[in-house]
Amino acid sequence: MEHTFTASIKAILQKHFKNSADRIFEKSQLIQYINEKTRSANKGSKARSSFANLFAIYVILEDYTAKEFNKKGDYSKYEGALFNKLFSRQREMPFGGSLQNHALNNRVNSEFQKYFPNSDFIPILRNLETKRYWINENLLKINVGKFKYNLAESILEIIDAYIKTKQDAFERFVKTCEELQLVEKSTPSKVREFIAGLLAPNVDARLFEIVSFSILKFYYHDQKIIWGFEIDKLATENLKLFKTGRTNANDGGIDFVMKPLGRFFQVTETLDFKKYFLDIDKIQKYPITFVIKSLESVETLKDKIRQNANKTYAINAIVEKYMDCIEEVINIPILTERFKDTINQGYLKNILDEIVTQSKVEFGFDDE
Numbered sequence: 501m502e503h504t505f506t507a508s509i510k511a512i513l514q515k516h517f518k519n520s521a522d523r524i525f526e527k528s529q530l531i532q533y534i535n536e537k538t539r540s541a542n543k544g545s546k547a548r549s550s551f552a553n554l555f556a557i558y559v560i561l562e563d564y565t566a567k568e569f570n571k572k573g574d575y576s577k578y579e580g581a582l583f584n585k586l587f588s589r590q591r592e593m594p595f596g597g598s599l600q601n602h603a604l605n606n607r608v609n610s611e612f613q614k615y616f617p618n619s620d621f622i623p624i625l626r627n628l629e630t631k632r633y634w635i636n637e638n639l640l641k642i643n644v645g646k647f648k649y650n651l652a653e654s655i656l657e658i659i660d661a662y663i664k665t666k667q668d669a670f671e672r673f674v675k676t677c678e679e680l681q682l683v684e685k686s687t688p689s690k691v692r693e694f695i696a697g698l699l700a701p702n703v704d705a706r707l708f709e710i711v712s713f714s715i716l717k718f719y720y721h722d723q724k725i726i727w728g729f730e731i732d733k734l735a736t737e738n739l740k741l742f743k744t745g746r747t748n749a750n751d752g753g754i755d756f757v758m759k760p761l762g763r764f765f766q767v768t769e770t771l772d773f774k775k776y777f778l779d780i781d782k783i784q785k786y787p788i789t790f791v792i793k794s795l796e797s798v799e800t801l802k803d804k805i806r807q808n809a810n811k812t813y814a815i816n817a818i819v820e821k822y823m824d825c826i827e828e829v830i831n832i833p834i835l836t837e838r839f840k841d842t843i844n845q846g847y848l849k850n851i852l853d854e855i856v857t858q859s860k861v862e863f864g865f866d867d868e
Contacts, residue, residue, distance in 0.1 A: 501535070501536065501539075502535075503535075503538075503539045505535075505538045505539070505662065505665065506535055508658070508661050508662075508665075509525070509531065509534070509535055509538070509658050510522070510525055512654055512657050512658050512661065513525055513531070513654055515654075516649075516653065516654040516657075517644075517649055517654070520644040520645070520647065520649065523644045524642050524644060524649060524651070527642050527644070528639070528642050528651060529612075529615075529616050529619055529621070529639060530557075530623060530639040530640065530651065530655065531651065531655070531658075532615070532616075533612055533615055533616070533623070534554065534557070534655065534658060534659070536615060537550040537553055537554055538550070538554070538658075538662045551593075551595050551596060551599065551663075551666075552599050552600070552602065552603040552607065553603045553607060553608045553611060554659050554662065555590045555593055555596055555599060555603065555659075556586075556590065556603035556604045556607075556608050556624065557608060557623060557624070557635070557655070557659070558593070558655075558656060558659045559581075559586045559589045559590050559593075559604075560581060560586060560624060560633055560634070560635045561635055561652050561655055561656055562589065562656065563581040563585075563586070564635050564640075564652055565652050565653060565656065569637075569652075570640075570650045570652040570653060571650075575634070575637055576637075578634065579630075579632060580626075580627060580630065580632025580633055580634050581632065581633045581634070582631060582632060582633075583601075583604065583626075583631040583632070583633060584631070586604060586633055587601055587604065590603075590604070593663070594663050594666075594667055595663070595666070595667075595863065604624065604626075604633065605626070608623055608624050609622040609623060609624055620638075621636050621638045621639050622636060623635065623636055623639055624636070635652075640652055640655075670859075670863045671863075673707075673859065674856065674859050674860060674863065676694070677694075677852060677855055677856045677859065678856060680694055680852060681849075681852060681853065681856065684848065684849050684852060685849075688848055691848055691849075691852055692843060692848065695711065695715075695839065695848075695851060695852065695855070696836065696839065698711045699711065699832050699835050699836055699839070700832070701769075701793055701794060701795060701832070703793070705767075705769060705793070706862055706863075707859075708767065708769070708793050709755060709767045710855055710858040710859055710862060711855060712767055712791050712830075712835060713741065713743050713755070713756055713767075713854070713858065714851045714852075714854035714855045714858065715835055715838055715839045715842060715851055716741055716756070716765070716791075716830075716835075716838065717741040717851075717854060718842045718845070718847040718850050718851055718854075719838040719839075719841060719842050720739040720740070720741055720758065721738060721739070721740075721842075721845075721847065722738065722845060723738065723739045724736050724737065724738055724739070725737055725739060725760060725761065727760060737759075737760055739758055739759070739760075739761065740758065740759045740760075741756050741757075741758050741765075742756065742757050742758070742759065743755070743756055743858065744756065744757055754766065754783065754788075755767045755791075763787075763789060763827065764783060764786060764787070764788045764789065765788070765789045765790075765791055766779050766788055766789070766790050766791070767790075767791045767792075767793070768790060768791070768792055768793070769792070769793035769794070771792075771794070771801065771804050771805060771808070772808070773805045773806075773808045773809040773812070774812075776790065776805055776822070776826070777809070777822050780822055780825045780826075785821070785822075785825050786825070787825055787826075787827040788825060788826065788827060789826075789827045789828040789829070789830060790826060790828075790829050790830070791830045791835070792829060792830070792831050792832075793832065794831050794832060795831065795832050795833065796831065797831070797833075798829045798831055798834070801829055801831060802823070802826070802829060805823070805826075806819060806823055809822065809823075839851075
């Protein structure tokens with residue numbers, strides 16, 4: 501499948517391999533996989549970015565080329581790259597600060613096999629005992645006619661180009677937000693439409709989490725709770741929502757925390773019940789609210805999670821114990837209604853300001 505960024509991929513292949521570029525694009529499963537993972541490049545900041553899997557491939561290839569195995573030497577005798585070094589390098593890369601280890605350990609290989617179920621190869625090889633990693637050279641070396649080409653350097657350049665494109669998109673997003681801050685009073689309708697447009701199933705997961713937090717923070721802002729340890733010493737306190745860290749961070753399944761109720765919120769886009777139950781297990785079956793990037797009704801979402809869980813567990817009592825831990829499901833229609841409520845309460849500017857603040861933190865932009 502070709503998309504806008506495919507032209508950039510082909511241009512880089514043309515630079516490296518001249519007349520063989522088109523054949524390499526057609527024959528290389530790894531190039532085809534990367535082509536699939538870079539679909540969002542020219543769709544702007546809203547589109548899903550797929551950094552994790554691309555960065556996993558990138559850091560192993562970087563180790564491969566640094567030791568010049570693409571030019572000389574027997575890679576089969578190499579002791580492999582250490583996991584800790586690869587993982588640290590991932591997190592040094594743009595947008596990589598909160599990446600977890602899933603892509604290196606399994607996600608790249610499992611997804612690659614979905615795209616190429618008949619392939620004899622997987623991209624990442626690893627030794628669990630020594631925690632050493634290798635790129636699969638069978639996917640790097642391509643024969644075209646009499647010539648054998650190594651794709652390592654060209655793939656690194658392709659991923660670099662994708663990162664640059666996404667950086668430009670996120671920079672434009674932040675600048676758009678800042679421009680809207682200047683006209684919020686005169687044309688609030690533009691701000692409303694812009695934020696409402698970020699509540700969509702195809703929006704980048706990081707942006708969706710940021711916008712969800714910004715809306716919910718001010719939705720709960722004026723709600724009060726009366727509480728205390730002694731009946732004659734009760735306190736009145738506003739509900740406060742806190743973001744626990746960077747998006748996609750390895751924080752035990754908690755994206756937002758509410759004081760003083762102690763409510764936990766997790767933002768997700770999957771309907772894989774295993775992900776929900778894992779989050780519940782991580783916090784010892786403490787009640788949790790799921791903010792789901794979906795237009796489907798709450799009842800439909802819960803039914804799908806329950807039905808999928810029943811197929812695996814087959815014991816209703818186990819499934820229902822987990823389902824009881826889901827305190828609330830907030831979908832896109834509910835978020836949209838809560839956004840309208842916060843506008844009516846006069847918090848449109850606050851929400852936009854919060855989106856700008858959180859985006860700058862997430863995407864590494866510094867104020868001038």
